[in-house]
Amino acid sequence: MNAFRKNIPDKTFAKLNNNGDFTRLAVSPGIINKHYSPAQFQTIAKVVGETGAIKYSASYSIILSIPTVDVTDATKELQDAGLYVAKQGSSVAMKACDFCDGDKMEAAPITEQLYHSLEGLTVPTRLRLNVNGCASACYNAVYDDIGLVYQKDSFDVYLGAVPMGPNAQAGTLFAKRVGVEHIEDFLKQIIELYKEHARPNEPFYKFYRRTNSEDYWEMLKSKTIKTGV
Template identity: 30%
Template sequence: MEKMIKIAVNGGIGFGAKLTARQLVTLAKYLGENGELELTTFQQLYIEIPEGKKDEVIKEFEEVGLSCYPVGNYVKSLRTCNFCKGEIEEGMPVAIELNKRIAGQPVPFTLKPAYTGCPVGCGEPLVNDIGVMKVNDHYNLYIGGKSKGADAKAGTLFRERLNPDELYESVENLLGIYGSLGKKREPFHKFLKRIGIDEVSRLVQEKTS
């Protein structure tokens, strides 16, 4: 029996978490009679595909506009709001670029980034590991949010009034530090508590200089 592997898919970064009929039909080809799609809380679907046909299947998915990501200890695709006020006003190009730079990057433990195009915060940036909030023409960066458990908490404002390039660099540097100093299977919020946000800030600044 052919070995199956699990991958994550979604419709990419756009106006809400949506799939087209063509995308659904393409996914259904690989479900079989009793197959299931697992819907995650992070705007992704998990689907099992034949390991030997991985590249072929991913190419087919991408041809219908699906984005594909690895499952496990990687940076998840960017959770977003619905961009209700429009592509440019709420910074969709920045969200797309940030996702392209970080999604699928290996990290010590699954990391969830989130983005919202205005202070209403529909993308829930304050309760995810890394959160980005667009405020007017700038971006505020939050880190260390936790959405689950009795110790759930909002993230800490880490950097504010960033332009897009400063945002990309700050997030990439954060992930680099977490990747090099984080312990195996150490969640990001625990890593921040162990290292200290002030020290992480110093290390990010050092990388930026």
């Protein structure tokens, strides 16, 4: 019965901010790793203390609500424990599957390369890029703004998923078998189109569904085919 007995938490982010200034941090063991150590959980508990709150997220992370005055020190302490603290604001945010707990690591090197190249780039509003390391796509890459599904030496690229609401649906296949040697540049071009043509604060899925008949999308796909991606 504990699974249902307490449905209304005492410390939501909104309730905390009624009595002070709090900041949310999204924390995980890494982009690929999904396993926390006991010591990392102890650090999380210490950082949050009695004043903050901890919440599980559907985005492969734990959300911490921490007094804003403590954020700098808390972030350093979390990072020193080997935890990844996601960047905030209107930027590219990377997600990835666990590559079958390390049994299928073929796409891991290119995923790390994409992280260093794309994570944190400024965009009109937060853009979620999800990389899945095999065709099973069990971490639901096709349900994020840009979904990459790895298939031997290449990625299928999905765009424009509607993440929630009555019209929620998966993204559509935009380009098939984009080679690993071209995927970084390909994604940068998609991001540049978003930055150049989106309306202020327009989510990526709204932008893509509004513009997907524009010539620049077809030009991007045509260039992909011509270069033999």
